[in-house]
Amino acid sequence: MPTYLAAESAFLRSLSNRFLFLLFVAALTRMGGDVIKGSAAVMGVSLQISQGWLIVAGPVICLLFALLMENEAESLTVSRYSVLGEFAERRYPGKRSWLPRILFFSPAAFCLFFTAQFVSNLIPADMSCAGPRSLNVLIDFAHASGSPSIFCIGDVTGNMPWIYPPIQTYLYLALVVWCVYIGIQTTRTWSKFRGSDGLTSANSRG
Numbered sequence: 001m002p003t004y005l006a007a008e009s010a011f012l013r014s015l016s017n018r019f020l021f022l023l024f025v026a027a028l029t030r031m032g033g034d035v036i037k038g039s040a041a042v043m044g045v046s047l048q049i050s051q052g053w054l055i056v057a058g059p060v061i062c063l064l065f066a067l068l069m070e071n072e073a074e075s076l077t078v079s080r081y082s083v084l085g086e087f088a089e090r091r092y093p094g095k096r097s098w099l100p101r102i103l104f105f106s107p108a109a110f111c112l113f114f115t116a117q118f119v120s121n122l123i124p125a126d127m128s129c130a131g132p133r134s135l136n137v138l139i140d141f142a143h144a145s146g147s148p149s150i151f152c153i154g155d156v157t158g159n160m161p162w163i164y165p166p167i168q169t170y171l172y173l174a175l176v177v178w179c180v181y182i183g184i185q186t187t188r189t190w191s192k193f194r195g196s197d198g199l200t201s202a203n204s205r206g
Contacts, residue, residue: 007079011072015103018065022110025061029054029117032154051151052160055122058114059172066107066182073186104186108179115172121152122163129155138166 029051123129124143129152144167149160 007076011076012100012103014072015069015100015106018069019103019106022058022062022065022106025054025058026110026113029058029114029121030153032151032156048159050159051153051156052122052149055114055117055151056161056163058117059111059175062107062111062114062179063175066111066179069104069107070182070186073189077189100190101187104190105180105183108176108183111172111176111179115169115176118163118172119165119169122149122160123152124148124163124165125150125157125160138169141166 031051119138124147126147127150129150143163143165146162146164148157149163150157151160
């Protein structure tokens with residue numbers, strides 16, 4: 001039992017660390033100008049970090065975190081059954097905590113945030129940041145084959161990625177839905193053993 005509780009605490013601690021990481025990345029995408037300096041190496045390829053690259057990579061990172069969370073939650077369920085045996089189905093009586101549920105849906109929330117940033121602040125370089133953007137960004141396929149981009153907070157054009165609207169936008173929206181689904185499934189798994197109705201469940205067994 002102590003081993004399982006330690007694993008559960010480590011799971012929530014890991015989710016909290018990922019939440020803080022995504023919050024930090026989201027804050028960086030709201031900074032204008034050339035304030036982000038540095039590079040990242042992925043599989044031997046070095047990339048100069050910018051707000052644009054963070055926005056483009058943000059939804060993918062959110063999905064990876066959500067998939068990792070789902071796998072860890074499933075492993076925790078298996079551990080619960082193997083450690084607790086016949087007591088695994090019993091819920092913990094007591095006050096319901098909303099913190100885990102907030103963490104479960106944080107990848108979806110941040111994925112939606114990065115998608116909104118992509119639509120509103122990372123636009124094709126031949127478009128004007130001054131004018132309002134309408135729903136045309138979702139139906140205009142003029143840049144579907146790719147276009148250099150401009151980051152509208154500070155009008156940054158250097159070290160910005162190529163973008164492929166609106167196909168890329170639809171892809172990000174699909175990632176948001178996927179993250180929401182994973183959050184729902186993880187919440188159901190977590191709620192299976194907890195909840196304010198735990199006392200009622202325990203009493204009915206007695």
